[in-house]
Amino acid sequence: MDDIMGLIPVSPGRAKLVEALSGLNSLTSRYGLSLSRQEMEALADRQSLALRETERVEFGHGPAEKLIRALCDSPYVTGADYAKLIGDLCELFYQFKRESAEAFSDDELVEVMAGLFNGEGQGSLELVADRVWQMIHEEPGEEREEDEAFDE
Numbered sequence: 001m002d003d004i005m006g007l008i009p010v011s012p013g014r015a016k017l018v019e020a021l022s023g024l025n026s027l028t029s030r031y032g033l034s035l036s037r038q039e040m041e042a043l044a045d046r047q048s049l050a051l052r053e054t055e056r057v058e059f060g061h062g063p064a065e066k067l068i069r070a071l072c073d074s075p076y077v078t079g080a081d082y083a084k085l086i087g088d089l090c091e092l093f094y095q096f097k098r099e100s101a102e103a104f105s106d107d108e109l110v111e112v113m114a115g116l117f118n119g120e121g122q123g124s125l126e127l128v129a130d131r132v133w134q135m136i137h138e139e140p141g142e143e144r145e146e147d148e149a150f151d152e
Helices: 014-031 037-053 063-071 082-099 106-118 125-137 145-151
Strands: none
Touching (some): 014 037, 014 063, 037 063, 037 082, 063 082, 063 106, 082 125, 106 125
């Protein structure tokens, strides 16, 4: 499979993603967030690498644009960690898509990740990763121990 993945373009184009990310700066600047051209290019490269590592193919812009829209107003996102955070979340997104065997649509997964990041996770990538991992691997009807304790 590795031989074939090297021949297949994993995303529609770095330039198109960079252009899409550039267009989001007008939205995110209201929240004190923006990406430099260099950060946009690095994010596009990181997303492409994550696709390759998870042996996935992307036909749209990928999760970066959706994650930025979902998290730009988060109190847990600062300008100092913004580009790295989006890159980390893109990597997690593709890992979750692979592990879940497409159980979630892209929009559903972004919504879950953003909800956890802004809610229970209070900005913790580790907690988001842990909770989504649990969701993917729990049996239907199975409740987490925390949920059972909370219900009592």
